[in-house]
Structure formats: C-alpha cells, structure tokens
Amino acid sequence: MAVFYFEKEAVLKGYQKYFLNKVLWFIVTLVAAFILNFILPRLMPGDPVAAIVSRMAQGMSNSSGVQAIYEQYTELFGTNKPMIEQFFIYMRNVVHGDFGFSIAQYPRTVSDVIRSSIMWTIGLQFPAIIVGWLIGNTLGALAAYLKGGFDKVLMPVSIFLSNLPAFGMAVILLVIFSVTLKWFPTSGGYGFDLIPNMSWKFVWSVIVHYQLPFWSIVLITIGGQAIGMRSMSIYELNADYVKYSRFMGIKDRKIVSYVFRNAMLPQITGLALSIGTMVGGALVAEIIFSYPGLGSTILTAVLGGDYPLISATTLIITVMVLAANFLIEIIYGFLDPRIKSAQAD
Secondary structure, eight states: OHHHHHHHHHHHHHHHHHHHHHHHHHHHHHHHHHHHHHHHHHTSSSOHHHHHHHHHTTTOOOHHHHHHHHHHHHHHHTTTSOHHHHHHHHHHHHHTTOOOBOSTTTTSBHHHHHHHHHHHHHHHHHHHHHHHHHHHHHHHHHHHHHOHHHHHHHHHHHHHHHHSOHHHHHHHHIIIIIIISOOSOSSOSSOTTOOOOSSHHHHHHHHHHHHHHHHHHHHHHHHHHHHHHHHHHHHHHTSHHHHHHHHTTOOHHHHHHHHHHHHHHHHHHHHHHHHHTHHHHHHHHHHHTTOOSHHHHHHHHHHTTOHHHHHHHHHHHHHHHHHHHHHHHHHHHHHOHHHHHHHHO
C-alpha cells in the first residue's frame, strides 16, 4: 500500500513538473511572438499614413494644411513616437482589448474589421478541417486494415491530393464547377446584389458560394490525413503487443480498437495544429474565391501597410497556434502511457 502511495505521489510530482515546464515555454514563446508581431509589420517599407493623407488632401494646394493633416494622423496612430514608446502603448491597449484604428480602413477600428470577417473564416475553415480529418483518418485506417485493391487505389489518390497546393485545388474546382459547368459562382461569400439578412434567398446564396472554398480545403486535408493514419496504423498493426495479443487469443476487434486508438495520437496533434492555424490557412482559399474572411483581410492589411491590423491578425494566429500546441501537450500527458511512465521516473 505504501509503495502504491509513493508511486502515485511520484507520478503526480512528475506531471506537475511536466505541466509547469509547458506553461513556462508557452509564456516565453507568447512574449517573443508578441514582440515580433509588433516590430515586423513596422519594418515594412513605405508610410501608410502618408497614403491616407494624400487621399484626403486631393485638391488642396496649401502645403501647410496638408502637413497639419499629416501631423494630426501621425499623432492619432502614434507613428510619430519612438518605437519603444509605441510598443508599451500597444501592449497597454491590447491588455484592454483595444487594437486601435485600422490605417487602411480608417475610421473603422481594428476590432470592428476583425469582427466582421473572422466568423466567415471560422465558418469556412473549422467544418472543412473536421470533415477532412474524419474522412481522411477513416480512409487511412481502412487502407491499413483491408489492404489489397482499396489500399492500392487510395494511396496514389491521397499522395496526389496531399502534394497538390491549396491554390491548385481551388483553381481546379473553380475551372471545372464554375467556369465550365457553371454550377457554382466564381467568387464572394454571397450574391453581390444581396444585403445580409435571414431570408431564405440570402441563406441559399451563402450555401451556394460556400461549396467550392469548403471542398477545396476538405480534399487537401483528406489526402494528408489518410497517408498519416495509414502509416501509423501499419506501424501499430506490426507492433509486438499486437502479435502477442493475437497469440493469446484476444479477439481481433478488440486488438484493432487499441491499434487505431494509438495510431490516432499523432493525428490528434495534426488536428489541433490545423485548427490552430486555420486563420492563416484561410488566406489562399479566400483570395482565390474572394471569400470575405480574415485571410482576405490579412492580405488587404499587408498591401496597405496597415500596422495595427497586421499586428492584431498575426497575434490572433499566434495565440491560436500556441494554445492548440499547449492543450495537446497537456492532453497527451494524460492519455499517452509513455509520458506517464517518464513522469514517474
């Protein structure tokens, strides 16, 4: 009884150390990423404030008036202050949830710009990643277990899909189903002649415009997931514990359930990372199909040198990736017996 108590206490202390180590690295990485998210956009060439002033000062012949407008906007966006002072102001504002005004879309705030586009991205990316992950892993597991003709057909198709760039798949679907067959529209999130509302006409337009971006992401996801699951399943099916279990007469159905559960661990990591990076991954699909999500917003911000909007969007991506990695590491600590064993040692 005493031995069991000490073993349990050792595992608990080991996991506590493991958890604290992950938290420490999460904080260090987040701070470094926060600093880079602020500095790198501001190292871009050009002066976006001057671009705003030139648009507003069209027709003005008074140079002193133009200069006054320029100074007013540099004060508003804080670009007239030293970089270190800008950083501390930015950090203070972010803590309060204030990302400031968008330079390229002034007078809209950064929060308003992100709020109007992020739901389009989540609505497109999250279901596509989940559907692609489920289909891909199911096909990969079946290929490893059934082998034969099913595996010989699935593998080449999966390799083709996984190596096809996202923009390539998007263009293929666009040419086939929009340009040639004319089944779906070529661009937008809904009809350009419609105003967002809850009418059936608008909802149906959103559904129709949704199909090509959605399936372009799903098909790419299926290929990579099927290959990964097939490889891990074959590895697990040839492991010693499987051979021993079959020798002991354990039913194949029970053995396979353990095999695929172990094979799923790396795939869960891939799912978490895909969800964490879905905002960044939206860029290509949204540009090709002119979908009104955050990916298109990031592109517009980069082209316009919109420092506040670039910093806010990249910070969102960074936090999502770090949070996904952190959560999966913690879950692994509970689920993977190898990590528990290492903690006990």
